[in-house]
């Protein structure tokens with residue numbers, strides 16, 4: 072249908088700065104967790120304005136370490152959203168707790184009213200996910216947590232650079248309401264990347280120390296510290312730790328990516344606006360929600376198909392995009408629909424809104440490595456598909472007959 076190269080769903084933006092920083096790390100003689108990781112933690116903490124930041128090798132690791140450090144475990148219930156990646160729920164299961172689904176609201180984020188309904192005497196924590204980079208209603212969530220004595224651990228995998236009502240997600244230095252821990256992802260497709268990686272921030276010094284210790288074998292002194300102290304080799308293992316540390320090779324990427332994060336988000340926002348403008352007023356689709364008093368990071372642009380106005384389903388829509396040379400994806404298959412989770416108690420709280428939304432959602436490519444021309448091509452392709460697959464009266468009559 073076209074001669075242009077395929078537009079993939081995602082391509083990371085890696086520049087010469089990243090290449091040089093990784094090369095310098097390779098030549099430095101220190102590859103694993105060391106000075107660059109310490110620098111990355113300091114700079115990321117300053118960026119989100121959190122007093123403590125611990126680099127880990129994934130957001131999944133960050134969530135796991137936070138739950139473990141907070142003592143969440145057997146007999147506890149943890150409330151989260153059905154519209155998330157599997158690892159939000161896996162990590163709850165890893166510590167022996169029971170995941171409880173609270174359905175989404177109209178914007179795709181967890182609905183605070185549903186959280187309130189899901190709270191039982193066994194509830195210990197709430198894990199909101201800022202879906203696609205749109206901040207959750209944290210004020211309502213913090214109020215519930217305060218009222219019921221619950222921890223809040225944010226899955227901010229999509230939300231590096233998101234602001235909630237003027238404060239960066241992760242911010243906890245101003246004495247205002249804040250979550251116990253916030254876990255970010257630097258997976259290759261996220262707002263900024265270290266290939267694989269994550270960061271966990273917290274306002275609490277003792278919790279930070281405990282998460283740091285658990286993320287590195289439960290050891291009380293890491294290798295860089297021992298080296299810095301001129302080969303004082305001694306350390307002790309004080310807990311059941313994990314191997315979740317981030318290497319200096321990855322932190323080298325992170326240091327340079329963090330400096331570009333604001334400009335990445337500016338580009339994402341500009342491109343999201345183009346999608347909005349081209350598709351505005353088309354009744355075959357619903358455009359993604361925005362948060363007027365906040366900064367959406369536009370990690371994802373999730374289009375909602377109005378299937379009753381189309382003569383194709385989501386799968387055929389994706390196939391039509393692919394035929395026009397456009398990659399896309401779906402975020403997410405709701406947790407209760409995965410066979411593994413379907414067999415366990417997570418599915419017991421019904422999530423009709425997430426299940427109803429699921430067949431309608433398609434994530435369009437949206438990343439700073441795209442050109443504006445590519446964004447306009449994708450938008451025009453979507454429009455073209457919608458126009459040529461309008462369900463008209465004749466089709467309805469035919470189906471009725």
Ligand SMILES: *Cc1c(COP(=O)(O)O)cnc(C)c1O
Nearest residue numbers: 129130131155156228256257258
């Ligand atoms: C990507 C993602 C994760 C996991 O992040 P990793 O860094 O790959 O562990 C967790 N939650 C959500 C919502 C995600 O999209």
